[in-house]
Amino acid sequence: MRKKKTKSFAEISAKECFEKLKVLKNPQKALIKALKELKQAQEEAEEQRNRILAIVNNFSDGIMVFDQKNNLALINPQAENFLGIKGNNITGKSILKLARVASLKMLVDIFRNKKKAFRQSFKVGENLVLEMTTAPLMREKKRTGTLVILHDVSKEKLIEEMKSEFVFLSAHQLRTPLSAIKWILKMVVDGELGPINKEQKDFLSDAYKSNERMIQLITNLLDVAKIEEGKYLYEKSPTDIKELIQITINSFKKTAVAKKIRIKFKVVKKPSKLLLDASKIRVAVNNILDNAIKYSPSGKMVTISLNRDKKNIRVSIKDQGMGISKSQQKKVFTKFFRGANVIKKDIRGAGLGLFIAKSIIEAHCGKIWFESKKNKGTTFYFTIPIKEI
Amino acid sequence: MAKKILVVEDDKFLRELIAQKIMKEGYDVIEAVDGEKGAESIKKEKPDLVLLDLILPGVDGFEVLAKMKSDPATNQIPVIILSNLGQKDDIEKGLEMGANDYLIKAHFTPAEIMEKIRSVLK
Numbered sequence: 001m002r003k004k005k006t007k008s009f010a011e012i013s014a015k016e017c018f019e020k021l022k023v024l025k026n027p028q029k030a031l032i033k034a035l036k037e038l039k040q041a042q043e044e045a046e047e048q049r050n051r052i053l054a055i056v057n058n059f060s061d062g063i064m065v066f067d068q069k070n071n072l073a074l075i076n077p078q079a080e081n082f083l084g085i086k087g088n089n090i091t092g093k094s095i096l097k098l099a100r101v102a103s104l105k106m107l108v109d110i111f112r113n114k115k116k117a118f119r120q121s122f123k124v125g126e127n128l129v130l131e132m133t134t135a136p137l138m139r140e141k142k143r144t145g146t147l148v149i150l151h152d153v154s155k156e157k158l159i160e161e162m163k164s165e166f167v168f169l170s171a172h173q174l175r176t177p178l179s180a181i182k183w184i185l186k187m188v189v190d191g192e193l194g195p196i197n198k199e200q201k202d203f204l205s206d207a208y209k210s211n212e213r214m215i216q217l218i219t220n221l222l223d224v225a226k227i228e229e230g231k232y233l234y235e236k237s238p239t240d241i242k243e244l245i246q247i248t249i250n251s252f253k254k255t256a257v258a259k260k261i262r263i264k265f266k267v268v269k270k271p272s273k274l275l276l277d278a279s280k281i282r283v284a285v286n287n288i289l290d291n292a293i294k295y296s297p298s299g300k301m302v303t304i305s306l307n308r309d310k311k312n313i314r315v316s317i318k319d320q321g322m323g324i325s326k327s328q329q330k331k332v333f334t335k336f337f338r339g340a341n342v343i344k345k346d347i348r349g350a351g352l353g354l355f356i357a358k359s360i361i362e363a364h365c366g367k368i369w370f371e372s373k374k375n376k377g378t379t380f381y382f383t384i385p386i387k388e389i
Numbered sequence: 390m391a392k393k394i395l396v397v398e399d400d401k402f403l404r405e406l407i408a409q410k411i412m413k414e415g416y417d418v419i420e421a422v423d424g425e426k427g428a429e430s431i432k433k434e435k436p437d438l439v440l441l442d443l444i445l446p447g448v449d450g451f452e453v454l455a456k457m458k459s460d461p462a463t464n465q466i467p468v469i470i471l472s473n474l475g476q477k478d479d480i481e482k483g484l485e486m487g488a489n490d491y492l493i494k495a496h497f498t499p500a501e502i503m504e505k506i507r508s509v510l511k
Contacts, residue, residue: 168476172444175473179494180402186498187410215495219475226476 062130062150065137066111070095073145082130082150083107107132111148121153129157160229167225174218181211213348220352223283224335227359236364238273239281241313242306248285249304252293260298263289268307275387276364284360287353288317288380294347295339295378296321311385312366318379324372332370333358341374357382392510393417395436397427397453398471399445403494407440407471410499411506424448431457436466438510440502441488443472443479451486458487467509471502 056063062079066072071094080086083103090098099108106122110132121131131153137145185208187193189201196204249263256263292302300320307314324332324339331337336351361368366384394416398404401422408418419434421427424445431439431453439457443450450470457463468488472479475493483491489509492502 171475172473175475175493175495176400176403179473180400180406182495183403183406183499186500187406190500192410192413218495222475 061152062148064148064150066095066146066148068144070146072098079148079150082124082128082152084125107148107150110134111146121157127154128152129154164225164229167222171218171222175215178211178215178218182208182215185211217350217352220350220356223356224352227356236275236277239276239278240273241276241281241315242267242270244276244278244282245285245304245306245315248282248289251286252289256293256302259293259296261293261296262301263293264301264303266303266305268305270306271308271313271386274313274384276384277360280360281364281384284357284382285315285317287357288382291349291353292317292319292321292378292380294349295319295342300377308386312383313386314381314383316379316381318377320377323374323376323378324370325374329370329372333368391415391417392437393419393434394506395419395421395427395430395434395439397421397424397430397439397445397450398442399423400442407499407502410503411440414503414507416506424450424453428453428456431463431466432460435463438506439466439468440506441468441470441472443470443474443483451482454483454486454488469502469505469509471497 056074056076059076059078062082063074063076064072064079065074072091075091083101085101085103090101095108095111098104103124106124110120110122111134119131119133121129123129129152131151133149133151135147135149136143137147185204188196189204189208246265249265252263289302289304296302296319302320303316303318305316305318307316322339322341322345325341328337328339333354335355337354338349338351342349358368361382361384364384366382368380368382370378370380372378394411396404396408396411396418398407398420399422404420404422408420411418419430419436421430425448427439427441427445427450428448430436441450441453445453450472454468454470457466457468464487470483470488470491471494472483472491473494475496480491490505492505497505
């Protein structure tokens, strides 16, 4: 361009002007384009925001967002509704200030004690039970706030309560007439209401036994209901497991003698006292031992052994009974399971014993399993970790 | 003089059955069909022992127990709870409130109940 100095001013300036205009025009275009894009992005963001707000505001769960400094950044109408706080007067306030609002106290307490992400339910007022879930909000591994979700679980809780109420009532209502039958039969059998002959006595004794089974069944059903509610285990106390097993064995003496079954108790290595819910462990041992005797033919032996290693105690209960067929072994610990071979032989049971036993052992962080061969016998094992007292 | 036992039980059949059994053993028996009458009888008759059901129409057994244990005129009378409530919390509550024993109806025969009565009265 510099070489062409001879060119006329007008010529140059026209060209330059054109170029300049072009340059001027282009940034304007670019600017307009950029502005347009920005606007579009803004609109999109706005739309996104509106969409999220619409979701948040219409969500059936309560949602609250706290910022980095634990100030309340957002609360949706449902959360305000749940907590009985209306309007914007709490947005922006710190969690410490929120703790002063009565209906928020529980929530704030939970919030401050929380770990990373977790869930807990709490009661608000008379009829509302909320389950609170908190989760951290992260941006590039940095915590930018906390999300709190409040879910209404009142209905579930109500149904749960109704269920336990029902179980409790039916257990009570069923037990009362059964008690009457038990008492009257016992008094007749014992000859307290006048003499009866042997045949009468035998029949009535059988009726008494049937009634006892019914009572036992109700006790088992109550246990199952408690297990499902998660309220089954109570306090653990230092327990001598050897003595506990011995007492359980003794309670079967009569039955075993009547059926000519020998019960052998082998203590390989006696553990010191363990922290157990003794009455429940007794139920577990009782249920396994009851099966071992019930499903063994007369004249056989049942062997219980107790052993320990560094970490666990181990109990095994071995019988020489009819065994459990391979195809059914998976179902043994399920509720109401009864072996096909057992039902055919008309041996009574409700199929709850092993389900209860398993729940008890597992509640002690232990394991339960078995080995079985058809017509050879079954061995049940359970282990319970030893915790130093 | 024969010792006097109060039976608080709303189920007529159970009440009569156990009352009959107790009488046969040579004790005197007073019967009450609900909690209110039970509490009245305790105050008026001062029995030597109370056999107390828990689920009763109106005033329940726990209330009867609380009432008699807070009254210095009756708080020394021994109580055996005879109920079909068998949950551990009920049993613990009953014993904590001052009952001498807690029997679940369906788990005891009349003869066994008598044995408990005798041992408490000793």
